[in-house]
Each structure stands twice: as structure tokens, then as C-alpha cells.
Amino acid sequence: MTERHYIRAGWLIDGSGDPLQKDMLLTVTDGVISGIEPFRQDNAPDDRELTDLSFGSILPPFIDSHLHLAMSGTMDKATREHQLVAGCAELEPVIAQHLEQLFNHGVLAVRDGGDRENCVFGYLQQFSGGTYPVRVQTPGRAWHKQNRYGGLIGRSPGESETLVQAYTRQNEYHDYVKLVNSGLNSLKEYARQTAPQFAPEEIRALVKLAAEQGRKVMVHANGQQPVQEALEAGCHSIEHGFFMGRENLMRMADSDCVWVPTVCTMKAYAEILEYQRDYASADVARRNMQHQLEQLRMARELGVKVALGTDAGSPGVLHGESLFEEMKLFVKAGYSLGQTVQSATSIGADLLGIHDMGRLQKGMPADFLVARGTPAQLPRKFSYLEGIYRGGRPCEHYRKNPQKQAAKLR
Numbered sequence: 001m002t003e004r005h006y007i008r009a010g011w012l013i014d015g016s017g018d019p020l021q022k023d024m025l026l027t028v029t030d031g032v033i034s035g036i037e038p039f040r041q042d043n044a045p046d047d048r049e050l051t052d053l054s055f056g057s058i059l060p061p062f063i064d065s066h067l068h069l070a071m072s073g074t075m076d077k078a079t080r081e082h083q084l085v086a087g088c089a090e091l092e093p094v095i096a097q098h099l100e101q102l103f104n105h106g107v108l109a110v111r112d113g114g115d116r117e118n119c120v121f122g123y124l125q126q127f128s129g130g131t132y133p134v135r136v137q138t139p140g141r142a143w144h145k146q147n148r149y150g151g152l153i154g155r156s157p158g159e160s161e162t163l164v165q166a167y168t169r170q171n172e173y174h175d176y177v178k179l180v181n182s183g184l185n186s187l188k189e190y191a192r193q194t195a196p197q198f199a200p201e202e203i204r205a206l207v208k209l210a211a212e213q214g215r216k217v218m219v220h221a222n223g224q225q226p227v228q229e230a231l232e233a234g235c236h237s238i239e240h241g242f243f244m245g246r247e248n249l250m251r252m253a254d255s256d257c258v259w260v261p262t263v264c265t266m267k268a269y270a271e272i273l274e275y276q277r278d279y280a281s282a283d284v285a286r287r288n289m290q291h292q293l294e295q296l297r298m299a300r301e302l303g304v305k306v307a308l309g310t311d312a313g314s315p316g317v318l319h320g321e322s323l324f325e326e327m328k329l330f331v332k333a334g335y336s337l338g339q340t341v342q343s344a345t346s347i348g349a350d351l352l353g354i355h356d357m358g359r360l361q362k363g364m365p366a367d368f369l370v371a372r373g374t375p376a377q378l379p380r381k382f383s384y385l386e387g388i389y390r391g392g393r394p395c396e397h398y399r400k401n402p403q404k405q406a407a408k409l410r
Contacts, residue, residue, distance in 0.1 A: 004028065004029045007051050009053050011024075014031040015349075016359060023039045028391070048318075058371075062108065062109075063348030099136075109136075110135070114139050121172075123360065163202040167210075177210045221239065258307050260306075264322055265311045270282050270286040296330065300335055330343060337379065345357075366389065368388075370389070371386060385398075
């Protein structure tokens with residue numbers, strides 16, 4: 001028997017990047033959106049069939065396109081150092097906690113950036129994602145050059161191996177391939193760039209082989225040359241991309257490559273270093289952030305596809321919560337609210353290859369978030385959602401203000 005009901009939305013943010021639509025009526029048939037039209041008195045359904053959300057905005061569930069589930073954003077030094085050497089059994093509850101935090105902030109799909117012991121992949125195999133309906137994609141262990149940055153999230157080819165030889169030898173099936181092709185951003189010397197880790201022909205051969213297996217390649221790369229070589233090799237996404245420059249952004253605009261800028265990492269570093277009274281390093285981090293915002297403005301003007309990712313798990317970058325900090329930075333860089341949500345929904349869905357998520361349109365599942373208030377109060381109010389709906393009905397796992405509710409039960 002067909003089940004049909006209706007949703008009235010005060011504002012609809014559909015994930016396309018288009019302007020927001022006011023006072024809209026969604027028809028939901030068997031959990032799927034079968035109609036979207038302006039709400040009018042002459043098409044108003046019976047109150048018994050209507051869920052009235054006219055007090056707020058609805059939008060697709062969020063997607064964080066770059067984070068590290070096996071790492072916490074905690075600033076406790078001992079905890080961070082322990083997590084970096086802990087075995088998978090110890091990290092299982094950490095991963096589970098991060099999935100809960102993500103879900104409670106409306107993040108229902110994530111792209112993991114890799115971990116040293118393949119723990120996230122093992123967790124998914126054992127627990128199938130756990131209790132909360134968060135889709136997870138992971139590359140397992142990333143690839144980096146011997147004696148270069150990357151040991152915290154992966155492994156390197158042997159002494160006499162090429163990248164493709166090592167990849168073929170350790171052929172673990174994962175959702176995609178993660179490659180590290182530069183170092184980290186310096187917090188001591190502003191705009192310092194590092195040399196590429198791999199030769200261009202090695203990256204090109206890896207991208208070709210991965211494509212034959214149906215896998216995309218995401219590349220950690222900062223600086224002009226590491227990014228340029230990754231783009232010319234045909235990689236599918238540039239992660240971070242600090243100080244890559246306008247020419248690389250133009251290359252990206254002319255390709256299908258997606259940029260995941262993770263601006264909020266430098267905001268977090270600046271705040272932490274300021275608190276620690278390391279004012280010189282805090283200033284470098286703040287300048288790094290400002291330069292990244294300038295690149296983000298250029299990316300918007302050039303038409304680069306930009307997916308929102310937080311690098312959650314970095315110091316001070318918390319799972320779930322940091323997504324809204326990144327959104328605020330997108331708005332600061334000139335993105336409209338609709339464009340910002342697009343980066344956190346449909347562009348992320350396309351990057352992850354998820355075809356039933358990221359947009360609110362006819363034929364898509366009626367899965368959406370509800371934020372109370374007007375668009376003028378967004379993205380601030382995304383951080384405490386009114387509700388999460390799946391198939392047009394409230395999701396049983398979500399509890400508004402869980403801490404407040406728990407206090408009432410005591």
C-alpha cells in the first residue's frame with residue numbers, strides 16, 4: 001500500500017547551490033520525494049497528513065569530505081600521542097564516538113583520510129558502521145615516500161619499489177587511494193613549500209591503475225609544484241592545497257578535479273597557539289588561514305568544484321562541530337549560504353560517488369536536516385539541529401539537545 005504524506009518547509013535549501021526557496025511543500029511517497037512546489041492554501045493537505053516545519057529550514061544531510069575517524073581533535077597531549085600509536089582494538093571506541101558526534105551534527109556521510117594501521121576499515125568490516133547511520137568511505141592506509149611526512153596515516157613503498165609496484169603488492173580493496181605528495185604547512189615560516197614526494201610519472205601510473213580498478217585518487221598536496229604534478233597526473237581531488245596559487249586553481253577549474261581546502265585547521269591552530277602564548281606561530285597560522293581564504297575566493301570566481309572537508313582529528317578540529325566552523329569560513333570567503341551548503345552536500349556526494357544523497361529533489365530519498373530559524377541565522381543554527389529526518393520521518397537515533405534530555409532523566 002502506498003504511503004503518502006507532506007512536509008511544509010519554511011525555507012528549502014536543496015543542495016544545488018541555487019537561491020533558497022521560501023514556504024515550500026514536499027510530497028513524500030513511500031519515503032521518496034515525489035513533488036516539490038510552493039505551499040498555498042489551495043494545495044494545503046489535511047493536517048493529519050502534514051508535518052509542519054514552517055518554523056525553519058530544511059536541507060540535505062551534510063557530508064564531510066575529509067576527516068580522520070581514528071584521531072580525536074582533543075588538545076590533551078597525552079591522549080593525542082597515545083592515539084597515534086594505539087592498536088585498532090583501543091581505537092574502536094574512539095571511532096564509534098566520532099561517528100556518534102558526526103551523526104548528532106547531521107553529518108551522514110564522510111570520507112576518511114586514512115590511518116596508520118587500517119583501523120577504520122577494520123572497524124567497518126566488524127561493525128558495519130556501528131549504531132549511527134553514517135556512511136563511511138576510507139582509503140585504509142595512505143601512501144607516502146620513505147622518510148617524508150605521512151607515517152601517521154599510512155605506509156611507504158620499499159627501498160627499491162616504485163609506487164605502483166608497492167600498491168600492487170599490497171593490494172587491499174578500499175573505496176579509493178590516498179596519496180601524500182607534500183609535507184605539512186609550516187607554523188614557523190609563512191608560505192614555506194616542500195618538494196613533491198613522488199615523481200610525476202609515478203603518480204600518473206598510480207592514477208591510471210586505480211582508474212582501471214574503479215578507484216579515485218585523493219592527494220594531500222600543498223604548494224605549487226606538488227599540486228601541479230598531482231593535477232597533471234589526473235588525480236580526482238586535491239586535499240588542503242595551501243599556497244598552490246592561481247594557476248593551479250585555473251587548471252582545476254578546467255578539469256573534473258575537486259578541491260577540499262580544510263581552512264578551519266589553521267583557524268584552530270591559531271587559537272591554540274594564541275592560548276599557549278606562542279604568538280609568533282599563531283601569527284603564521286593566522287596568515288596561512290587568510291591566504292587560504294584568498295584562494296577560496298579565487299576558486300569561487302573561477303568556478304572550481306569545492307567540497308567541504310574539515311580534517312577533523314587535527315588538533316582542535318572536532319568531529320561534527322568543526323563542519324560549521326568551515327561553513328562560516330566559506331561564507332567569509334564570499335560563498336552564499338546556498339553555495340556553502342552545496343559544497344557540504346551535493347558536491348561532496350558527487351565526489352564520494354553517492355547517488356542517493358546530497359540533493360532534495362524529485363526522486364531522491366526524503367532524508368533531510370531541520371534547522372530552526374530564518375536563513376539569516378544560518379549557518380550558526382546548523383550546529384544545534386531541530387531534527388534529522390529519514391524517509392520523511394524523524395530519525396529514531398536523533399535526540400535534540402541530548403545533554404539536556406539526559407539531565408531531565410536524572
